[in-house]
Amino acid sequence: xxxxxxxxxxxxxxxxxxxxxxxxxxxxxxxxxxxxxxxxxxxxxxxxxxxxxxxxxxxxxxxxxxxxxxxxxxxxxxxxxxxxxxxxxxxxxxxxxxxxxxxxxxxxxxxxxxxxxxxxxxxxxxxxxxxxxxxxxxxxxxxxxxxxxxxxxxxxxxxxxxxxxxxxxxxxxxxxxxxxxxxxxxxxxxxxxxxxxxxxxxxxxxxxxxxxxxxxxxxxxxxxxxxxxxxxxxxxxxxxxxxxxxxxxxxxxxxxxxxxxxxxxxxxxxxxxxxxxxxxx
Amino acid sequence: xxxxxxxxxxxxxxxxxxxxxxxxxxxxxxxxxxxxxxxxxxxxxxxxxxxxxxxxxxxxxxxxxxxxxxxxxxxxxxxxxxxxxxxxxxxxxxxxxxxxxxxxxxxxxxxxxxxxxxxxxxxxxxxxxxxxxxxxxxxxxxxxxxxxxxxxxxxxxxxxxxxxxxxxxxxxxxxxxxxxxxxxxxxxxxxxxxxxxxxxxxxxxxxxxxxxxxxxxxxxxxxxxxxxxxxxxxxxxxxxxxxxxxxxxxxxxxxxxxxxxxxxxxxxxxxxxxxxxxxxxxxxxxxxxxxxxxxxxxxxxxxxxxxxxxxxxxxxxxxxxxxxxxxxxxxxxxxxxxxxxxxxxxxxxxxxxx
Amino acid sequence: xxxxxxxxxxxxxxxxxxxxxxxxxxxxxxxxxxxxxxxxxxxxxxxxxxxxxxxxxxxxxxxxxxxxxxxxxxxxxxxxxxxxxxxxxxxxxxxxxxxxxxxxxxxxxxxxxxxxxxxxxxxxxxxxxxxxxxxxxxxxxxxxxxxxxxxxxxxxxxxxxxxxxxxxxxxxxxxxxxxxxxxxxxxxxxxxxxxxxxxxxxxxxxxxxxxxxxxxxxxxxxxxxxxxxxxxxxxxxxxxxxxxxxxxxxxxxxx
Numbered sequence: 001x002x003x004x005x006x007x008x009x010x011x012x013x014x015x016x017x018x019x020x021x022x023x024x025x026x027x028x029x030x031x032x033x034x035x036x037x038x039x040x041x042x043x044x045x046x047x048x049x050x051x052x053x054x055x056x057x058x059x060x061x062x063x064x065x066x067x068x069x070x071x072x073x074x075x076x077x078x079x080x081x082x083x084x085x086x087x088x089x090x091x092x093x094x095x096x097x098x099x100x101x102x103x104x105x106x107x108x109x110x111x112x113x114x115x116x117x118x119x120x121x122x123x124x125x126x127x128x129x130x131x132x133x134x135x136x137x138x139x140x141x142x143x144x145x146x147x148x149x150x151x152x153x154x155x156x157x158x159x160x161x162x163x164x165x166x167x168x169x170x171x172x173x174x175x176x177x178x179x180x181x182x183x184x185x186x187x188x189x190x191x192x193x194x195x196x197x198x199x200x201x202x203x204x205x206x207x208x209x210x211x212x213x214x215x216x217x218x219x220x221x222x223x224x225x226x227x228x229x230x231x232x233x234x235x236x237x238x239x240x241x242x243x244x245x246x247x248x249x250x251x252x253x254x255x256x257x258x259x260x261x262x263x264x265x266x267x268x269x270x271x272x273x274x275x276x277x278x279x280x281x
Numbered sequence: 282x283x284x285x286x287x288x289x290x291x292x293x294x295x296x297x298x299x300x301x302x303x304x305x306x307x308x309x310x311x312x313x314x315x316x317x318x319x320x321x322x323x324x325x326x327x328x329x330x331x332x333x334x335x336x337x338x339x340x341x342x343x344x345x346x347x348x349x350x351x352x353x354x355x356x357x358x359x360x361x362x363x364x365x366x367x368x369x370x371x372x373x374x375x376x377x378x379x380x381x382x383x384x385x386x387x388x389x390x391x392x393x394x395x396x397x398x399x400x401x402x403x404x405x406x407x408x409x410x411x412x413x414x415x416x417x418x419x420x421x422x423x424x425x426x427x428x429x430x431x432x433x434x435x436x437x438x439x440x441x442x443x444x445x446x447x448x449x450x451x452x453x454x455x456x457x458x459x460x461x462x463x464x465x466x467x468x469x470x471x472x473x474x475x476x477x478x479x480x481x482x483x484x485x486x487x488x489x490x491x492x493x494x495x496x497x498x499x500x501x502x503x504x505x506x507x508x509x510x511x512x513x514x515x516x517x518x519x520x521x522x523x524x525x526x527x528x529x530x531x532x533x534x535x536x537x538x539x540x541x542x543x544x545x546x547x548x549x550x551x552x553x554x555x556x557x558x559x560x561x562x563x564x565x566x567x568x569x570x571x572x573x574x575x576x577x578x579x580x581x582x583x584x585x586x587x588x589x590x591x592x593x594x595x596x597x598x599x600x601x602x603x604x605x606x607x608x609x610x611x612x613x614x615x616x617x618x619x620x621x622x623x624x625x626x627x628x629x630x631x632x633x634x635x
Numbered sequence: 636x637x638x639x640x641x642x643x644x645x646x647x648x649x650x651x652x653x654x655x656x657x658x659x660x661x662x663x664x665x666x667x668x669x670x671x672x673x674x675x676x677x678x679x680x681x682x683x684x685x686x687x688x689x690x691x692x693x694x695x696x697x698x699x700x701x702x703x704x705x706x707x708x709x710x711x712x713x714x715x716x717x718x719x720x721x722x723x724x725x726x727x728x729x730x731x732x733x734x735x736x737x738x739x740x741x742x743x744x745x746x747x748x749x750x751x752x753x754x755x756x757x758x759x760x761x762x763x764x765x766x767x768x769x770x771x772x773x774x775x776x777x778x779x780x781x782x783x784x785x786x787x788x789x790x791x792x793x794x795x796x797x798x799x800x801x802x803x804x805x806x807x808x809x810x811x812x813x814x815x816x817x818x819x820x821x822x823x824x825x826x827x828x829x830x831x832x833x834x835x836x837x838x839x840x841x842x843x844x845x846x847x848x849x850x851x852x853x854x855x856x857x858x859x860x861x862x863x864x865x866x867x868x869x870x871x872x873x874x875x876x877x878x879x880x881x882x883x884x885x886x887x888x889x890x
Contacts, residue, residue, distance in 0.1 A: 123813065131774075132818035148819050149774070149802040183332050184371040186358035188436060189388035198384075202375040227810060231803025232779060238804075245806055249706040249781035 045263075052260060053253045060257040065234050065243065070261060073240040074269075076151060077219040080158035081166075084215045087159075088166040089208070093196065095167070096174035107171075114164045121160055122228025129156065129229075153230035154237050158219035165214040173207020174200070213270060220266055287440050287472040290338035291325045300324050300496040301338070306440075306472035313475045313487030317515055321496040322476040323368075326442050329474060330365050331358030342439050342472075359388070362471075364433030366443040370425045372417035378404060378428045379413035385436035403431035407465070423454040430465060441466075441473045447482055459485055480519040484508070492516050510632050511555060522555045523600045526634055534631055537597035542624070543573040544631035551634040558591060560628035561602035563612055564621040575623040583614050590614065594622055667695035670865035671717060673708040674700055675724035675852065677748065677808060677828055681885045682722070685878045689869055696865055704807060705783065712857065719866035722854040722873070724748070725783040729853045742855035745874050746887040748826045750787050750848050752840040753815045753833070760821045765795050765842045768822055776811040776823040779804040784811070787848035788824040794847040812837065826850070828886035851890070 053060075060066065094100075095107055113121055129136040129147045140146050147153040181203055185195040201208065223241040230237040232246070240262040247255040287306040293299075300321040306312045314322045327333035329340060331347065334355055340348040342363075347356045364385075372381050382400035383393075391399065404410050407427035417425055426446065433441060446462060447455045463486050466473050477483050483490050484504045492500040492507065492515070500512045511517040517524030527536035529552035533543050542554050568575055578596035585591070589603040592614060602622060604614070612620065670689075674682050679702045686698035701708065701718070705728040712718055712732050722745070723729040729742050754762050760773060768775050777799075778785030785804065792799055802820060805811040811823040816836050830839035854873055856866040872878060879889055 123817070126814075126817050126819060130817055130819050148814075178371075180367065180371050181373060183330075183358070184365065184367060184373075185384070185388075186332070187330050187361075187363060187365040188385035188432065189359050190384070191359050191388075194388060199373060202373070205375065227806055228813070231776070231810075231814070232806060233801070233803050242806070246779045246781040246804075248710075249704070249779070249806075252710065 048256055048259060048263075051253070051256050053257065056253070057257060060254060061261065065238075066258065066261065068235045069238050069240045069243040069258075070265065072151065072154070072235070072238065073220055073262065074265070076154045076158055076239060077216050077222075079155045080162055080219040080222075081212055081216040083155060083159040084163045084166045084219075085212060088163045088211075088215070089170055089201070092167045092170035092174055092211075093200070096171045110167050111164050113161050118161055118222065118224025118226075119228050122157060122225035125157060125160060125225065125229040129153075148229055149231045149233065149237060151230075151236055154226055154239060157225040157229040158222045161222050161225045162215040162218040165218050166211040169207055169211030169214060170204060173204035173211070176207070177203045213273070217266065217270070220262070285472075287329075287340075287342055287474070289329065289340040291328045291340070292335055292338035293321075293324055293328055293333060294336045295324075298324075298496060300328075302491070302493060302496070302498055304474070304491065306474060308472060309470055310489065311466050311469075311473040311475060311487045312489045312491055313477055313483035314491050314493055315477060315480060315483045315519070316493035317478060320493045322478075322493055323444060325493070326365075326444050326474065326476045329440065329442055330363050331356060331361045362436075362439040364436050364438035364441045366426075366429045366433045366441075366446050368445040369449050370417075370429035372420075372425055372428055372432070374417050377414050377416050378409060378420065378424075381417070381428055382432045382435050385432060389436055400431070400435060403435045404428070407431045407461075421454070422450045423458045426450065426458055427461070430462065434465070434469065437471075439471045441469050441471055443473070443475045445477055445479075446475065447479065448477070462486060509555070509630065510553070512553065512634070517555065522557055523561070523598075525554045525598060525600075527552060527554065529631060529633075540576050540597040542629060543626045544629045545626060546631045548631060548633055552631050553634050554629055554631045556624050556629045558586075558601040558603040559589070560624050561594075561600055562623045562625075563592065563602055563604060563608070564623065565612060567621050568623055572623065573626060574629070575621055578620055578622045580614060580616050580618045580620060582616055594620075596622070598622075665695065666693040666865045666868045668862050668865055669697045669699055670719045670862050670869050671699045671701070672720045672722065672869065673712060673716070673718045674702055674720075674722040675705045675708070676702050677724055677826060678702065678722055678852070680832060681828075681882050681887070684881050685873060688877065688881075689872045692872070693865075693868065696868075698869065706781075717859070717861050718857055719860040719862050720854065720856055720869055722852065724850060724852055726851055726853050729855060732857070733855070742853040743870070743874065744851040744890040745854045745870075746852045746879075746882050747890055748828055748850045748852065748887055750784070750791055750824050750842075750845040751827045751830055752842060753812060753823045753825045753830045753837050754821065754840055755815060755818060756834075756836050756838050758838055758840065762822050762840050764840075765791065765797055765844055768799055769797060773822065774820040775799060775801045776803050776805055776814045776820040777801040778808060778811055778824070779806055782807055783850050784808045784825060787850055791824070791842075791844045791848035795844040826886070831886040849888075852887075 091110070095103065095110070116124070126133060126148060128134050131137065131140050131146050131148065136147060147156055177200065181199055182195050185199040190198060221241055222239070223245060226237070226239060227242055232238050232242045240258060244255050244258045244262070247258055284307060285305040286308040287304065289304045291300060291302045291304060298321065302321070302325050304312070304325070314325055316322050324333060328335055328348070335348045335350050337350055339346060342361070346352065346354045347361055348354065373384065376384065379397060379400050382403050383396040386396035386399050387393065401410065401413065404413050407430060409424055409427055409431070412420060412424060417428070420428065426449070447459055450458055459482065466486055475483070475486055489503055490501065490507045491498055492513070494513060494515055500507060500516055507516060508520040511520055511522055511524050514524060525536040525542070527534040529548045529550060532545065532547050533541045534552050534554050535541050536554060544554055567577070576597050578594040578598070580592055581595045582593040583590055586603060589605050590609050592602045592604055594600050594602060600622065604612070672682065672686070682700060686700060689698055690696055705723045705725055708721065708723070709728040709731045712721060721729060721732055726742070733742065752762055752765070752768070754760065762768065767773070777788045780786050780789050803814070805814070808825050808829050811825050812829050812833050814820045815823045816833060827839055830837050854870055856863060856870055860866045883889060
């Protein structure tokens with residue numbers, strides 16, 4: 001599930017071209033389903049591209065609501081990812097490293113947002129953080145602060161849906177990491193926290209990055225929980241997926257353009273980050 | 282506290298496994314824990330490092346208890362003055378050599394600049410100053426070993442622990458690294474405990490050997506004592522000796538029902554007899570005149586051993602005999618062949634087993 | 636799973652419909668086979684009952700429903716989903732289908748729906764009119780203008796000359812209604828039928844400007860209907876007095 005490739009030294013590039021070793025061939029039994037899988041994933045995208053009204057693209061982009069929605073999407077997805085990192089990495093650590101009764105149950109609970117239809121997730125969030133919710137009611141009465149229909153509410157909804165991706169990726173990385181490095185750090189005088197920040201986190205860096213990317217991408221595309229929990233108001237809670245969905249009601253072409261914009265921006269950002277991560281010495 | 286920097290009784294009970302090893306190491310002394318795989322050497326080392334709590338016994342360094350279950354005292358690894366060189370070094374892959382070595386000083390309160398300067402000095406001491414910026418993945422095995430040593434020493438530990446420090450190296454690198462490691466261990470002012478299953482490492486690097494088998498100390502002493510007077514088959518094999526136990530009476534030891542070996546020493550009771558494989562001569566027929574220490578044997582196996590052939594013999598005694606090629610040519614050395622074995626009295630060495 | 640209850644998964648319904656035998660009219664004039672009805676989500680409860688009645692009246696026939704937002708249904712139909720009948724919550728979605736594929740016969744408005752103010756049961760905020768919604772501190776949900784209930788609300792507010800800032804523009808009626816039900820908003824402009832379905836948790840406050848924002852529901856047999864005979868029979872059934880009674884009971888108005 002790693003999205004970020006490990007840097008690989010091109011050892012094979014020294015081999016002269018055409019000099020195929022017998023083991024360099026890809027078996028058809030793998031290649032065929034692999035290509036089918038690729039086609040399955042990319043054909044819908046091609047379908048979108050084929051229907052894109054390229055000529056009207058600049059006008060669409062210039063529409064004021066579009067940029068606002070895009071900005072809000074990027075902002076909230078990033079904040080949601082930060083929130084997930086803040087809470088999800090320690091949670092992943094707990095699941096991977098600490099034996100406690102009911103750990104299997106907790107691990108299953110972490111995946112609940114994955115299984116739950118996002119709209120139901122949004123309702124669940126309302127029941128807890130809404131104006132009449134368990135915690136939200138108290139927040140409203142004590143501080144006069146409510147989460148629904150605010151940008152913070154969008155971040156909440158996105159983080160709720162996206163966090164399992166981060167937790168699962170990081171937990172897997174932590175389980176795969178060699179714990180003896182942490183012991184080595186301890187013998188050098190590093191306490192638990194320093195070991196975690198200076199050794200464990202860098203060791204699981206690739207897994208962490210993959211988890212964060214998955215988390216960000218999921219948050220960026222989040223629709224159901226967001227519209228249910230945070231509602232839809234331009235500039236405040238209307239993210240790109242919400243704008244796309246509403247555009248779909250009246251104008252399929254507009255929806256396609258909005259989707260493409262979201263797609264291109266996210267791909268550019270991810271590709272940019274990927275290069276940075278890999279090229280850092 | 283009788284002048285020993287490290288005073289410990291390492292008792293760990295874990296399922297069926299039981300470790301109970303008393304260990305005392307003076308300042309500046311290098312002690313090797315030598316034993317076969319699964320003997321509990323690494324557990325002992327982890328207990329000293331604070332990575333494995335004792336279930337009984339104690340670990341005392343410079344008079345203060347680091348681990349003493351009966352007094353509910355346990356100092357975690359990060360608060361012990363202990364440096365560890367791990368078997369596969371465990372250099373942090375995300376840090377370069379310099380920052381790996383600086384890691385310890387940083388954790389002990391040095392600021393970044395001081396820690397790096399100190400790390401640079403240690404790298405210089407192990408001859409790797411020009412590799413300071415390399416990541417562990419870019420270092421050779423020998424270089425990584427030296428960085429690991431520098432990293433462990435950089436915290437100036439009272440006790441330095443090394444777990445199979447040369448096991449991960451190829452034979453050629455091992456030779457050079459062993460010599461250099463010896464230099465650094467000799468220079469270390471604290472106590473050093475070295476865990477190894479390689480007798481050569483133990484003999485070259487350590488002042489004293491502690492042989493551990495199945496969680497217990499079976500023999501202890503300096504190199505000379507251990508190599509000349511092995512007390513278990515394992516030690517005998519390690520030092521390349523045939524070892525037999527029997528009842529001594531005057532200058533003979535009954536090592537089998539129908540075999541009495543004559544030895545130079547006079548002693549009584551339970552005793553060991555040791556002799557080198559090269560001291561065993563083989564003959565097609567019974568040597569004339571029935572000299573002492575001859576017996577009929579069957580060849581169980583033959584293999585190359587250095588320049589000689591090592592012949593495993595069955596019979597009243599299971600012994601190994603080293604036969605030079607010239608002699609081998611005159612004998613029919615095939616499994617199942619019956620031969621006569623002979624050991625000169627002066628080549629044997631007997632000592633009490635009690 | 637009985638086909639009639641297949642309300643959740645549109646895709647699944649399409650598969651079922653695609654596999655069903657076309658059927659049609661038998662020699663003695665009986666209606667048989669499967670009739671696939673794409674209907675606006677707001678018709679779910681009433682059409683379920685109307686479908687049952689239809690099956691009872693025409694033994695050997697089966698009604699398969701695909702309930703979703705009208706625009707989504709229109710897209711599915713223009714992209715080739717095999718449907719016999721389309722009952723839309725707004726004329727322009729049916730018009731879109733008409734232009735693309737054509738319908739068999741003129742679309743007929745079979746029912747109308749009117750906006751009301753949905754409030755929590757007992758109307759704790761004492762909302763009496765559209766103007767009350769502008770009260771400070773009152774949280775109001777509207778539908779987005781892209782969906783029928785939103786455009787109707789916009790019309791009503793414009794007619795009344797009321798400037799209202801909602802906290803959210805919901806993508807559909809259910810979203811707006813859910814927020815009233817959960818107490819996240821104090822009021823929402825939704826259809827009367829929706830408040831009926833949500834009773835007793837939700838109460839409806841009628842307002843006179845709603846007459847300016849009435850929604851027509853047209854129904855038509857599609858040109859590519861796999862089972863046109865049964866399709867026509869179903870449309871006739873929907874427009875019968877018996878079905879109209881079911882619809883009015885749910886809060887719809889006769890056209």
